[in-house]
Amino acid sequence: xxxxxxxxxxxxxxxxxxxxxxxxxxxxxxxxxxxxxxxxxxxxxxxxxxxxxxxxxxxxxxxxxxxxxxxxxxxxxxxxxxxxxxxxxxxxxxxxxxxxxxxxxxxxxxxxxxxxxxxxxxxxxxxxxxxxxxxxxxxxxxxxxxxxxxxxxxxxxxxxxxxxxxxxxxxxxxxxxxxxxxxxxxxxxxxxxxxxxxxxxx
Numbered sequence: 001x002x003x004x005x006x007x008x009x010x011x012x013x014x015x016x017x018x019x020x021x022x023x024x025x026x027x028x029x030x031x032x033x034x035x036x037x038x039x040x041x042x043x044x045x046x047x048x049x050x051x052x053x054x055x056x057x058x059x060x061x062x063x064x065x066x067x068x069x070x071x072x073x074x075x076x077x078x079x080x081x082x083x084x085x086x087x088x089x090x091x092x093x094x095x096x097x098x099x100x101x102x103x104x105x106x107x108x109x110x111x112x113x114x115x116x117x118x119x120x121x122x123x124x125x126x127x128x129x130x131x132x133x134x135x136x137x138x139x140x141x142x143x144x145x146x147x148x149x150x151x152x153x154x155x156x157x158x159x160x161x162x163x164x165x166x167x168x169x170x171x172x173x174x175x176x177x178x179x180x181x182x183x184x185x186x187x188x189x190x191x192x193x194x195x196x197x198x199x200x201x202x
Contacts (some may be wrong), residue, residue: 002177004032006085006112007162008078009154010098011058013046022046024065025058026078027152030085031159040081041152043068052175058149079103084111086180090133090158092116115180117158117165120186121188123194124165140164173198185188 007029014021023044030038043060045068055061067124068074078099092114103109121131128139132155137144142160145153166178175182175198182201189197 002033003180004030004085005088005115005159005180006030006082006179007088007155007159008082008093008095008099009151009158011054011060011149011151013048013050013054014096015094015181017098021098022048023071023098023102024050024054024060025151026074027155028078028081029152029155029159031162035161036156036159038081038155039152040078040095042055042074042077044074045070046079059147060150070147072106075099075102075106075108079108079110082110082112086115087095087112088115088117088158088160088162090117090154092118115184116187117162121161123186123189123191123197124168126191126194133161136161140168148182169198173202175202 009027011025012021012023025044026041028040029036043065045065047070050060050062050065050066056065084134093116096114099110117129123138125136125139129135137157140161142157142164145157147153170176170178179201182198185197185200186194
């Protein structure tokens with residue numbers, strides 16, 4: 001049985017929570033049996049000014065986050081929403097660092113595993129010009145969001161990319177269903193060893 005997955009994305013004031021950067025938006029899309037069955041989105045008041053380059057990239061400005069709840073409240077809601085579901089993110093190390101840092105501020109921790117769709121995509125689409133989400137969405141014929149670099153839209157596009165990768169693996173290798181264990185094996189193997197990793201499940 002294919003279990004639900006929670007696709008998560010954070011927009012932030014910068015690249016490093018260790019340097020004081022904070023989250024400004026979180027979006028989560030729960031995928032089950034090939035469709036999105038639940039969603040969560042919230043702006044977050046970072047208690048600091050949003051840099052101009054981040055405003056230009058995301059369209060999120062200080063006025064939009066000023067009335068929003070602080071990260072402490074939002075992270076409690078995020079944990080309640082995702083429960084024990086595995087978390088999937090594109091370039092997951094980025095989202096994982098921010099999530100874990102924000103959770104440490106409220107003395108909580110996640111029990112969820114993180115899965116990186118970017119790492120899987122490098123093995124499924126090794127010939128892609130790059131493995132940025134926008135490039136892969138176009139390559140894999142995934143319906144794009146109205147705007148990139150918004151948390152819920154990026155989470156939903158990552159879910160769409162995941163479904164397309166599962167479909168492509170199944171068609172190319174005659175596998176049905178493609179299990180989460182296979183995707184985890186792809187995430188962990190060498191790029192050149194993708195076919196060998198898939199063969200273990202055929």
